[in-house]
Amino acid sequence: MTAETLDGKALAATIKAELKERVAALAERGIVPGLGTVLVGDDPGSHSYVRGKHRDCAQVGIASIEVQLPASTSAAELERRIRELNDDPACTGFIVQLPLPGALDDGWALELVDPGKDADGLHPVNLGRLVLGEPGPLPCTPRGIVELLRRNGIGLSGAEVCVVGRGTTVGRPLGLLLTRKSENATVTLCHTGTVDVAEHTRRADIVVAAAGRPGLITADMVKPGAVCVDVGITRTEAGLVGDLDPSVREVASWVAPVPGGVGPMTRAMLLTNVVERAEALAGV
Ligand SMILES: NC(=O)C1=CN([C@@H]2O[C@H](COP(=O)(O)OP(=O)(O)OC[C@H]3O[C@@H](n4cnc5c(N)ncnc54)[C@H](OP(=O)(O)O)[C@@H]3O)[C@@H](O)[C@H]2O)C=CC1
Ligand SMILES: Nc1nc(=O)c2c([nH]1)NC[C@@H]1CN(c3ccc(C(=O)N[C@@H](CCC(=O)O)C(=O)O)cc3)C=[N+]21
Numbered sequence: 001m002t003a004e005t006l007d008g009k010a011l012a013a014t015i016k017a018e019l020k021e022r023v024a025a026l027a028e029r030g031i032v033p034g035l036g037t038v039l040v041g042d043d044p045g046s047h048s049y050v051r052g053k054h055r056d057c058a059q060v061g062i063a064s065i066e067v068q069l070p071a072s073t074s075a076a077e078l079e080r081r082i083r084e085l086n087d088d089p090a091c092t093g094f095i096v097q098l099p100l101p102g103a104l105d106d107g108w109a110l111e112l113v114d115p116g117k118d119a120d121g122l123h124p125v126n127l128g129r130l131v132l133g134e135p136g137p138l139p140c141t142p143r144g145i146v147e148l149l150r151r152n153g154i155g156l157s158g159a160e161v162c163v164v165g166r167g168t169t170v171g172r173p174l175g176l177l178l179t180r181k182s183e184n185a186t187v188t189l190c191h192t193g194t195v196d197v198a199e200h201t202r203r204a205d206i207v208v209a210a211a212g213r214p215g216l217i218t219a220d221m222v223k224p225g226a227v228c229v230d231v232g233i234t235r236t237e238a239g240l241v242g243d244l245d246p247s248v249r250e251v252a253s254w255v256a257p258v259p260g261g262v263g264p265m266t267r268a269m270l271l272t273n274v275v276e277r278a279e280a281l282a283g284v
C-alpha cells in the first residue's frame with residue numbers, strides 16, 4: 001500500500017479563499033481584522049514562520065501589525081509591547097511567537113495577552129475553556145489537524161488516536177480537543193516517560209507524531225491502513241524533516257507530510273481565529 005497524501009497546502013488555500021469572502025463582508029460593515037505578531041530575537045525559523053503569517057494576512061485582507069524586538073529585550077519592555085497590543089483597537093488578535101529567547105518565560109508572556117485577543121488559543125483562560133467545553137479560540141495546530149482529517153472524510157468518532165508528544169502547543173491541547181463530545185475519539189498521549197511507544201502507536205487508527213524527533217515513527221510501529229499525521233519539524237541542511245520515517249508511507253492509508261501538511265493548516269487556523277473574533281465583535 002502507498003499512502004494517499006493529506007494535502008494541507010491545498011486545503012489551507014481553500015480555507016483562505018473562504019476567509020477572504022468573510023473578511024470582505026466585514027469590510028462592508030467598516031471592520032478590518034488585524035493580526036499582530038510579537039517576535040523576539042533572531043531565530044531564522046521563527047522569522048520564516050512569522051513572515052508566512054503576514055503573507056497569509058495580505059492574501060485574505062487582514063491587516064498586519066508586526067512587532068520585532070531584539071533578543072536582549074527585557075521582560076518589562078516585552079510586557080509593555082504586549083499591553084500595547086491589548087489596548088490597540090486595530091489589533092483584533094495577536095500571537096507571541098514561541099519559544100521566547102533566553103530568560104523570557106513563554107508561560108509568563110502568554111498570560112499577559114488579553115484572552116479575547118489570544119489568536120493562538122494558548123492563554124490559560126482559553127485552555128480552561130477548552131477543558132470545560134466552552135466557546136473560545138482553539139489552539140491552531142490541534143484545530144488544523146482536526147480540520148485536515150475531517151475535510152478529507154477521516155472519521156474521528158470512536159477512533160483510537162495515539163498522539164506522540166505532550167507539548168503545550170500541540171500534543172496536550174490536541175488530546176483535549178479530540179476527546180470532546182463533538183470529536184469523540186479515544187486518545188493515548190505518549191511522551192518520554194512512555195515505556196513502549198510502539199505498543200501504543202500499533203493499536204491506533206490515527207497516529208499523530210508531534211515530538212520533534214526526525215524519523216521517530218517507523219513502518220513497524222504503524223497498523224496497516226492507519227492514518228499518520230506528521231507534525232514535528234526539524235530543520236536540517238537537506239530541508240525540513242518530520243517525525244515520520246519515509247517507510248510509513250508503505251503501510252499507512254493516508255499521510256499528512258512535512259512540509260505541506262499540518263504547517264499550512266496551522267496558519268489557516270490562526271487566520272480563522274482572527275476572523276471569528278472580528279465577526280464576534282461585529283455581532284455577525
Ligand atoms: N507543523 C506545525 O504546524 C507545527 C509543528 N510544531 C513542531 O512539533 C513538534 C512538537 O512541538 P512542541 O509540542 O512545541 O514541542 P515540545 O518540545 O514542547 O514537546 C515535544 C514532546 O515530545 C515528547 N517526546 C520527545 N521525544 C520523544 C520520544 N522519543 N518518544 C516519545 N515522546 C517524545 C516530549 O516528551 P516530554 O514531555 O517527556 O519531554 C514532549 O512531550 C516540534 O518539532 C515543533 O517544531 C509545532 C507547532 C506547529
Ligand atoms: N505562538 C506561537 N504559535 C504558533 O503557532 C507557533 C509558535 N508560536 N512557535 C513555533 C510553532 C511552529 N509553527 C509552525 C507554523 C507554520 C508552519 C508551516 O507553515 N510549515 C510549512 C513549511 C514552512 C517552511 O518552509 O519553513 C509546512 O510544513 O509546509 C510550521 C510550523 C507555529 N508555531
Ligand SMILES: [Mg+2]
Nearest residue numbers: 100101102104
Ligand atoms: Mg525562554
